[in-house]
Amino acid sequence: MKKDKIKLGIGIVVICTLFTALGQLFFKYSSQSFELDIISLITNYNLIIGFFFYGLGAILLIIALRFGDLSVIYPFVSLTFVWVMIISALVFSEMINSFKINALILIILGIMLIGGGEK
Numbered sequence: 503m504k505k506d507k508i509k510l511g512i513g514i515v516v517i518c519t520l521f522t523a524l525g526q527l528f529f530k531y532s533s534q535s536f537e538l539d540i541i542s543l544i545t546n547y548n549l550i551i552g553f554f555f556y557g558l559g560a561i562l563l564i565i566a567l568r569f570g571d572l573s574v575i576y577p578f579v580s581l582t583f584v585w586v587m588i589i590s591a592l593v594f595s596e597m598i599n600s601f602k603i604n605a606l607i608l609i610i611l612g613i614m615l616i617g618g619g620e621k
Contacts, residue, residue, distance in 0.1 A: 507569045507570060508569060508570040508571075508574060508575075510569050511566045511567070511568070511569030511570040511574075511575045512566075512570070512574075512575065512578055512617065514562050514563075514565055514566035514569070515562070515563060515566040515575055515576075515578040515579060515581075516578060516581060517562055518559045518560075518562035518563045518566060518579070519559070519578065519579060519581040519582040519584075519585055520559075520585055521555045521556070521558045521559035521562065522555070522556060522559035522579075522582045522585075523582050523585035523586050523589055524555040524589075525552045525553070525554075525555035525556035525559060526552070526556075526582075526586055526589075527552075527586075527589050527593065528548045528549070528551045528552030528555060529548075529549065529552040529556075530594070531548040531552075532546050532548035532549035532552055535548075536549070563579065573616070574616070574617055577612065577613050577616040577617055578613055578617060580609050580612070580613060581609075581613065583606070583609055584606055584609060584610065587602060587606060
């Protein structure tokens, strides 16, 4: 039963990382018209959408932490880096070189090693 709860927690964290990465995408869009002016801030819809996705990701993370140990669940948050790399390549045509690919492989290996530590 505990193993099923941990799997549920990990699944929720993976969804959390997707929302967090989407929030960062909208933050990037909002940075193109960002000004420290109250009217500009409340009319910057990309900024508002970014905060919405970030907030949703935070709520999902809080829920996910109920289903397992912090040391097992939380390392999966680093999947956000993987999603951001993919999004930045697809949406912003950013270059992905071998250094970045190797870094992503290390992140995924680290997640597997730490996340699998519960077994």
